Amino acid sequence: MDRKPKNILITGASSGLGAALALAYAEKDVTLFLSGRNEPRLIAVADKARRKGAEVYPERVNVTDSKGMAAWIHKIEQSYPLDLVIANAGISAGTGGGDETPVQSEAIFATNVQGVFNTLWPALEGMKKRHSGQLALMASLAGFRGLAGAPSYCASKACVRVYGEALRAEMAACGIKVNVICPGFVETPMTGANGFPMPFLMQPDEAAQIIKKGLAANKPRLTFPWRLAALVWILAALPPRIMDPLLARLPKKA
């Protein structure tokens, strides 16, 4: 796809990064399919995107509902072949309140991993037939090194990143682009729960523009901001025997 994407689907568009992405792509001749669970917030984002000239179809659907996601995406594809799908919806939680519970772990994996699969698998069906399209998967810089404060969150994001990298290589032969997005800290309701200083904190609009530009350039892996990305890269490269005691002292996610 060497032209600007026209039919774009974004999950988790009712808040934070997803909402900022919806508004970054909203313009005349663009059709947006936006999902979330919170209808009033989703409708408010859809209204803003319409005011920027886009045609917008909000849908209240839970990414953990595989049948609901497939039905929604198949229905869209009948009339609007998707050019770009951003699997963004996610939740976060950590060990700030004590040990991670099985319930917390399950919820994080159901949304951040299975929710991404539930988005990309039905979308891939049409893209494979057309030999075109682009899938962007929302991972995180937190997915490069396991942190004691957020074990399941880090692991879920590592899974999405690695899956996306593998899929990218496989789909290239079909003419489909796959990108993994690995932001650092972005000021959203998700990070609002973090009661600790967040280095190089970015605004959602700025992050959305970086993502839009990176996807247009088909960057395989969008890691930003670069200073935090460099730091994470070093942390991940150092031996666990040195890093574990230091990382264990970091504040834990709520």
Ligand SMILES: NC(=O)c1ccc[n+]([C@@H]2O[C@H](COP(=O)([O-])OP(=O)(O)OC[C@H]3O[C@@H](n4cnc5c(N)ncnc54)[C@H](OP(=O)(O)O)[C@@H]3O)[C@@H](O)[C@H]2O)c1
């Ligand atoms: N903020 C950061 O610093 C940061 C950094 C790296 C990566 N990320 C990733 O970026 C993505 C967006 O995060 P954010 O910071 O923008 O958080 P956010 O403001 O809390 O937004 C999360 C979005 O995901 C949706 N969502 C959550 N669970 C869902 C479910 N089961 N079904 C459908 N939608 C669901 C929410 O919709 P409803 O509330 O309407 O359900 C909301 O629109 C996440 O994948 C997150 O892990 C964020």
